[in-house]
Structure formats: structure tokens, C-alpha cells
Amino acid sequence: xxxxxxxxxxxxTSNAGRIWTKEECNTLLVEWVQNPKxxxxxxxxxxxxxxxxxxxxxxxxxxxxxxxxAGVLHDADWDQWPDQHCKKIIEYLEAQEIDPTVIRAxxxxxxxxxxxxxxxxxxxxxxALDELSxxxxxxxxxxxxxxxxxxxxxVKKRLKEKTFAANVSREEIDEACTIANVTKEELIxxxxxxxxxxxx
Ligand SMILES: [Fe+2]
Ligand SMILES: [Fe+2]
Numbered sequence: 001x002x003x004x005x006x007x008x009x010x011x012x013t014s015n016a017g018r019i020w021t022k023e024e025c026n027t028l029l030v031e032w033v034q035n036p037k038x039x040x041x042x043x044x045x046x047x048x049x050x051x052x053x054x055x056x057x058x059x060x061x062x063x064x065x066x067x068x069x070a071g072v073l074h075d076a077d078w079d080q081w082p083d084q085h086c087k088k089i090i091e092y093l094e095a096q097e098i099d100p101t102v103i104r105a106x107x108x109x110x111x112x113x114x115x116x117x118x119x120x121x122x123x124x125x126x127x128a129l130d131e132l133s134x135x136x137x138x139x140x141x142x143x144x145x146x147x148x149x150x151x152x153x154x155v156k157k158r159l160k161e162k163t164f165a166a167n168v169s170r171e172e173i174d175e176a177c178t179i180a181n182v183t184k185e186e187l188i189x190x191x192x193x194x195x196x197x198x199x200x
Contacts (some may be wrong), residue, residue, distance in 0.1 A: 001083055004115040010090060010107050011100030018099050019066045025073060028092075033079045041134060044195060046072025048129045049122075051194045057121060069098075070105035070126055086114060112172060118179055128176040128187060131168050136191050138165040140199075147196035155188045 020028075025046075033039045049071030053064035077088035086106055093103045101122060108116040108123040109130055118124045139158050140146045158164045159173070177184050 003083075003085055003087070003110075003113045005087060005090070005107055006115065007107070008116065010103040011094050011098060013100055015097045016099055016101075017062075018097055019062065019069055019102065020098070021065075022068065022072075025069055028073070029076060032076050035079050038075060038079055041137070042072050042075055044133050044137060044198065045074060045126070045130055047198050048133055048191060048194055049126060052125050052129065052190065053122075056190070066099060066102050067105075067122055067125070070102045070122055071129070073102075074106050074109045074126060074130065086110075110172075111175075112169075118176075124176075124180040128173075128180040128182065129191065131173050131176065132184075132187055133191050133195065135159065135165045135168040135173070136188065136195065138168070140195070147192060147199055150192050150196070152185055152188045152192070155192070156184075159184075 029039060029042065033042070046068045050064050050068035053059040053067040054061075059067070073089060073093070074086065077092075078085045081088045086109065090103055090107050093106070101120060104116075104120065105118075105122040105126045107114060108118040109126045111117055111127065118127045135158060136150075136155055139155060140150065143150065159170060162170075173184070177187060180187075
């Protein structure tokens, strides 16, 4: 089954600035996502995107909210329409006349699956934070103290263990870091810090 989108343009530039509030994002997710683990993953990626936008890119609140929206909605259609992932959410957001930068970031969150190259900073960071946070969260579930006291070296060991969270592609993590021009260490450190804040 192919998830290739065969598209490189998303949304309409005349909708620039049309971003949902967190409450509006939540309304869609309550309707579309029943799986609590998937919902938690999306909340994590939304949080990571927002925090990266503010702390690492120095972006304003409105733009950081666009990053949040791309993060929190990126897998919105996975629960009910896995064979239409992420075509379904893209078409829905296009119909809702959402800012095209948000739609583009969602469309490029898995370049090997959807065939859309991450180009903007938002695209690149969504790709980088998505898979890596999945692996780090799986690691936190194995640790009695969860995120507390987690170290970069521990995550790197798990990355080398091919059987651990085997569905998380190490190649994609490496590729995403290269595209985003961040080191794996920096990204791991950021994810540990921010997810431990989120789950406090
Ligand atoms: Fe996805
Ligand atoms: Fe994801």
C-alpha cells in the first residue's frame, strides 16, 4: 500500500495566518482519535514543536502556535484511516482553509512514506521530533522513574539496540537530523528536557 501523496503544493497562500487555537485542535482530535497512546504521542509532538519554535528559533507566539498545530495534528488520521495517512488530514485542513505552512509540514513528516521533502524549518523539525520522541517515550516507559534522570547516553544505547522499539526507523532519525542540521545529542537532550516538563 502506498501513502505517496504525489503532490508538492498544499493549501492556499491566501489562507496564511489561519491557525486553530489549542481548543480547536482538541475538538478535532476528540472526534478523530480514540487511541490514548496515539493521542499522547501527538500531544508530545505538539508540545515539542511549540517549545522548539519559542526556545530554539525565537519565534513569536502566533508562529509557535502554527508549529504546535502541525505537531499535534500530524497523525490525526492514523487511528481511523491508516491507509489514508496523512492524505485525509491534509484534505480536511485544506477544506478548512488552514494556513498552508501547517499543511505542508504535516505532509512532509514522513518523506519516505509520503514523498514530500521537508523544506521549511517547521517541516524539518516535525520530521526530526516525530520519530525520535516516539523512541524516547518508549524508553521512559521502561524506566521506573520515567523521564526523571534520563540521560542522552541511555537513549543512544537504545538507538543502537535494533530490537528496542524496532518500528522506529534509525535511518529516518539520522536522515531527519541531517536535514534539520541538528546533532542527535542536541535533539535527544531537548526531547528529554521538554517531555519531562510535560509529564511532571
Ligand atoms: Fe505519521
Ligand atoms: Fe507521529
